Amino acid sequence: MSVIDVRPVLFINGYLLLVLAGAMLVPAAVDFAYEDRDWRAFAAGAMATAFAALGLIFGARPDGVIDFGLRQAFLLTTSAWVLVSGFSSIPFLMADLDIGLADAVFEATSGITTTGATVLVGLDAMPRGILLWRALLHWLGGIGIIVMAVAILPMLRIGGMQLFRMESSDKTEKVKPRVTQVATGIATVYLSMTVLAVAALWLAGMTFFDAVCYAFSAVATGGFAPHDASGGFHESPLIEWLLTVFMFAGGITFILFITPWKRGEWAILSDSQVRWYILFLLFFASVVALWQWAAGGMAPHDAVRHATFNVVSVVTTTGFASTDYNAWGGLPLVVFFVLSFIGGCTGSTSGGVKIFRWEVLFGMAGVHLKRLIHPHGIFVIDFNRRRISEQVVKSVLGFVIIYFLTFAVLALLLTMTGVDFVTAVTGAASTLSSVGPGLGDIIGPAGSYQPLPDAAKWLCSAGMLLGRLELFTVFVLFTRAFWRG
Amino acid sequence: MMDFRPILQIVGLILAAMALAMLVPAAVDYLSDDLDWRVFVASSLVTGFVALGLILGTRTGAREQLSIRQAFVLTTAIWVAAAVAGAVPFAFSALKISITDAFFESMSGLTTTGSTVLSGLDSMPHGILLWRSILHWLGGIGIIVMAVAILPILRIGGMQLFKMESSDKTEKIRPRISQVAGGITTAYVGFTVVCGVLLWLAGMTPFEAVNHAMATLSTGGFSTSDASVGHFKSPLVDWIIILFMTIGGTSFVLFITPWKRKRWAILDDSQVRWYLGFLGFFALLLALWQWAVNDWSVHDSVRHALFNVVSVVTTTGFASTDYSLWGGFPQVVFFILTFIGGCTGSTAGGIKVFRWEVLFAMAGVHLKRLMHPHGIFVIDFNKRRISDQVVDSVLGFMVLYFLSFAVLALLLTMTGLDTVTALTGAATAISNVGPGLGDVIGPAGNFQPLPDSAKWLCAFGMLLGRLELFTVLVLFTRSFWRE
Numbered sequence: 001m002s003v004i005d006v007r008p009v010l011f012i013n014g015y016l017l018l019v020l021a022g023a024m025l026v027p028a029a030v031d032f033a034y035e036d037r038d039w040r041a042f043a044a045g046a047m048a049t050a051f052a053a054l055g056l057i058f059g060a061r062p063d064g065v066i067d068f069g070l071r072q073a074f075l076l077t078t079s080a081w082v083l084v085s086g087f088s089s090i091p092f093l094m095a096d097l098d099i100g101l102a103d104a105v106f107e108a109t110s111g112i113t114t115t116g117a118t119v120l121v122g123l124d125a126m127p128r129g130i131l132l133w134r135a136l137l138h139w140l141g142g143i144g145i146i147v148m149a150v151a152i153l154p155m156l157r158i159g160g161m162q163l164f165r166m167e168s169s170d171k172t173e174k175v176k177p178r179v180t181q182v183a184t185g186i187a188t189v190y191l192s193m194t195v196l197a198v199a200a201l202w203l204a205g206m207t208f209f210d211a212v213c214y215a216f217s218a219v220a221t222g223g224f225a226p227h228d229a230s231g232g233f234h235e236s237p238l239i240e241w242l243l244t245v246f247m248f249a250g251g252i253t254f255i256l257f258i259t260p261w262k263r264g265e266w267a268i269l270s271d272s273q274v275r276w277y278i279l280f281l282l283f284f285a286s287v288v289a290l291w292q293w294a295a296g297g298m299a300p301h302d303a304v305r306h307a308t309f310n311v312v313s314v315v316t317t318t319g320f321a322s323t324d325y326n327a328w329g330g331l332p333l334v335v336f337f338v339l340s341f342i343g344g345c346t347g348s349t350s351g352g353v354k355i356f357r358w359e360v361l362f363g364m365a366g367v368h369l370k371r372l373i374h375p376h377g378i379f380v381i382d383f384n385r386r387r388i389s390e391q392v393v394k395s396v397l398g399f400v401i402i403y404f405l406t407f408a409v410l411a412l413l414l415t416m417t418g419v420d421f422v423t424a425v426t427g428a429a430s431t432l433s434s435v436g437p438g439l440g441d442i443i444g445p446a447g448s449y450q451p452l453p454d455a456a457k458w459l460c461s462a463g464m465l466l467g468r469l470e471l472f473t474v475f476v477l478f479t480r481a482f483w484r485g
Numbered sequence: 486m487m488d489f490r491p492i493l494q495i496v497g498l499i500l501a502a503m504a505l506a507m508l509v510p511a512a513v514d515y516l517s518d519d520l521d522w523r524v525f526v527a528s529s530l531v532t533g534f535v536a537l538g539l540i541l542g543t544r545t546g547a548r549e550q551l552s553i554r555q556a557f558v559l560t561t562a563i564w565v566a567a568a569v570a571g572a573v574p575f576a577f578s579a580l581k582i583s584i585t586d587a588f589f590e591s592m593s594g595l596t597t598t599g600s601t602v603l604s605g606l607d608s609m610p611h612g613i614l615l616w617r618s619i620l621h622w623l624g625g626i627g628i629i630v631m632a633v634a635i636l637p638i639l640r641i642g643g644m645q646l647f648k649m650e651s652s653d654k655t656e657k658i659r660p661r662i663s664q665v666a667g668g669i670t671t672a673y674v675g676f677t678v679v680c681g682v683l684l685w686l687a688g689m690t691p692f693e694a695v696n697h698a699m700a701t702l703s704t705g706g707f708s709t710s711d712a713s714v715g716h717f718k719s720p721l722v723d724w725i726i727i728l729f730m731t732i733g734g735t736s737f738v739l740f741i742t743p744w745k746r747k748r749w750a751i752l753d754d755s756q757v758r759w760y761l762g763f764l765g766f767f768a769l770l771l772a773l774w775q776w777a778v779n780d781w782s783v784h785d786s787v788r789h790a791l792f793n794v795v796s797v798v799t800t801t802g803f804a805s806t807d808y809s810l811w812g813g814f815p816q817v818v819f820f821i822l823t824f825i826g827g828c829t830g831s832t833a834g835g836i837k838v839f840r841w842e843v844l845f846a847m848a849g850v851h852l853k854r855l856m857h858p859h860g861i862f863v864i865d866f867n868k869r870r871i872s873d874q875v876v877d878s879v880l881g882f883m884v885l886y887f888l889s890f891a892v893l894a895l896l897l898t899m900t901g902l903d904t905v906t907a908l909t910g911a912a913t914a915i916s917n918v919g920p921g922l923g924d925v926i927g928p929a930g931n932f933q934p935l936p937d938s939a940k941w942l943c944a945f946g947m948l949l950g951r952l953e954l955f956t957v958l959v960l961f962t963r964s965f966w967r968e
Contacts, residue, residue: 334908
């Protein structure tokens with residue numbers, strides 16, 4: 001098998017695009033109902049996407065049973081995200097927004113990767129179709145990410161993800177997991193959580209439309225809001241707490257929700273990754289809350305609420321802001337910068353390095369110190385009460401290091417486009433981890449990516465895709481060994 | 486319970502050497518009729534007394550060998566004690582600086598960092614200036630000896646690669662220090678003399694030449710002028726210093742036997758090749774930028790780019806011009822370069838080139854393994870295969886390095902510093918570079934305006950980085966003290 005058979009790859013891409021075309025009809029219907037002319041943009045986008053999809057499906061239909069190898073899985077993962085990002089930018093381009101190609105692709109990529117970095121300002125006055133489309137992109141991207149993290153990445157052994165391989169798929173190298181069962185379970189959980197979020201936010205005082213947009217965005221840990229003031233728009237503590245809860249839920253491994261109660265225990269609370277995640281959030285929320293109360297002069301209740309909201313928002317890589325934390329000064333800024341690398345649990349909708357990798361990393365650091373004293377001692381690292389193999393530890397380390405290298409290179413390239421130091425560094429971190437807002441005056445929580453040069457927007461879009469696909473999935477396509485077979 | 490007596494005894498010997506070293510600036514100040522000579526004599530006496538007390542008080546009958554744990558304690562203890570002793574003249578002198586500042590300056594000197602809290606250097610008494618350079622110079626030789634003789638045995642972050650063959654069999658620490666140390670010292674002194682003479686011939690006064698030679702070879706960065714090397718406005722001086730900073734960042738063991746099997750061992754060493762290639766690449770990049778974007782002349786761009794890239798990568802910290810004015814891209818380049826560092830067994834700090842080498846090889850293997858999950862891939866270093874243990878150590882080191890950096894930056898912001906000062910200050914302290922970026926601690930500024938707590942944190946960061954993290958951090962683990 002020297003040349004990869006790309007037909008199955010294109011075939012599946014066709015199906016994904018067909019789903020996307022179907023999704024475009026939703027904002028088209030909404031805009032039509034509200035008599036906004038933008039409905040044509042969506043209808044045209046849906047037609048174009050559907051044509052391309054049908055072309056791929058019929059043109060690349062493989063004969064017989066689909067035989068799917070490792071290399072095709074790599075190719076599929078990357079190409080699917082790139083194609084979907086490309087096609088979902090069509091409505092942005094055709095709608096009445098007056099934005100260029102770079103902006104449209106940026107916005108679409110930011111949506112589908114659940115990043116939430118935006119180039120649009122004046123959201124409050126925008127037609128509903130566009131706002132809904134952004135939320136919908138988040139929501140579709142969110143479910144796509146979970147399925148990818150559960151079904152595909154473990155098979156590809158990306159950065160220690162082999163830990164999360166489903167038992168049945170252990171024996172073969174072919175990619176043919178029990179997707180259906182698990183995927184159905186996850187989809188059910190995802191859907192019901194979204195419905196719950198919509199209902200809760202609606203009851204808390206949002207309009208129904210706002211509730212839908214915020215719910216899609218929170219559960220997918222995206223960060224697009226239908227208002228420029230993001231999470232702070234409603235000025236309602238209840239709404240902010242509700243959003244905090246749903247962002248938090250979006251950052252938890254979704255598989256755990258399928259069987260939440262196992263052997264008389266809450267599976268969620270006995271999972272070591274979730275425990276770390278909760279402790280981590282609590283710790284940093286209290287540090288920032290204390291700081292805001294003691295040094296920033298906030299009322300205790302406001303300090304706790306804003307600290308929790310924004311810490312949860314950054315760690316789950318959502319990117320909502322309840323207030324402009326860029327104005328909080330020294331310590332909180334560096335905390336938010338550091339937090340943008342953490343990320344939620346694996347198999348959730350959040351991005352970043354992910355908690356389990358940090359867990360393995362700390363275990364590794366401890367073992368290291370012990371080994372200095374006892375050079376011949378044998379130490380093992382546990383994860384969820386199972387011993388981790390050397391291979392996994394190495395994969396994790398390799399991942400984390402490549403992550404920071406990619407970050408450094410991306411920041412460098414951004415400065416070459418003429419962006420200032422803080423914007424470049426935090427923009428690179430924010431897009432790579434799919435958080436959304438950076439720090440500083442331009443791309444901070446109160447700003448947008450609009451003023452950046454086009455080159456910087458393309459770089460950021462690439463960064464979002466890279467981070468979302470956990471780097472290696474993309475990088476491997478650039479190696480000679482991949483194409484040589 | 487650990488036996489501290491051999492540790493204290495060696496610390497005493499080191500302090501005695503410091504006491505002797507203090508007599509040099511005393512003599513210089515005396516000759517130039519500066520009253521500060523009394524300060525140095527008094528400091529020397531105090532240090533000498535403490536040293537004698539330690540040496541005599543901890544005398545044990547038998548010659549004992551140090552265990553690994555004692556070696557860890559010893560390494561950290563020496564650096565802390567020497568930094569305290571080095572701070573005494575600063576604290577007593579006519580500079581009127583606080584204990585914090587004195588300790589910061591001394592730690593910055595000994596770890597060859599080169600961050601300073603002093604300004605108005607051009608009009609300062611010669612004794613103080615000379616003392617800062619001597620601290621650099623002593624620190625420099627101390628670092629090389631430590632990197633060659635001690636760290637490989639403690640297996641710090643992959644340094645076991647550089648273990649000398651004779652010490653491989655035993656866990657006791659008794660390396661062939663004398664032979665190798667003799668060779669290294671000769672090379673170090675030789676280069677310093679050559680550098681000093683060249684600088685003198687290039688137009689510096691003898692005093693300036695001596696100071697800059699010491700600060701260059703030790704990749705320290707203290708200068709005799711607030712404008713650093715930019716003060717001399719002489720391209721020739723810049724080029725000489727570029728050359729000797731590069732030498733200071735090269736593994737010194739290679740200079741002992743530069744010519745092996747009819748080849749230059751130095752150019753044959755893969756670490757040195759990476760190091761030179763790396764310097765060339767980034768200097769070229771910045772020179773192009775300065776030439777194309779900032780409209781500098783070709784010669785100026787090349788010289789300033791090369792000077793400052795070499796200065797940051799070798800963690801010297803000299804500045805030929807205020808590069809924080811070069812704009813966004815060069816700033817991020819300099820920030821990233823802060824983490825690179827020179828070769829192992831040199832006077833440079835930072836992560837070190839060989840670790841990056843292992844890292845990149847590791848990343849390549851990773852990508853290959855994704856394709857061929859059951860393939861077997863090996864990583865080479867200097868044409869020898871590297872064991873998994875070493876790769877693990879290297880990776881662990883890097884991870885801990887960036888974690889320490891993040892924690893230090895966080896703590897610095899808690900003292901009230903702005904984001905850029907905190908981030909670059911943490912990076913520059915832990916990599917022993919010297920200047921950071923931004924208005925406060927940039928190449929044109931100094932560390933004086935920082936709050937005291939920030940100075941202590943930076944001083945700790947310098948020590949941590951200089952001792953390659955694990956040497957210090959291991960002392961804070963429970964299993965170290967539990968037996």
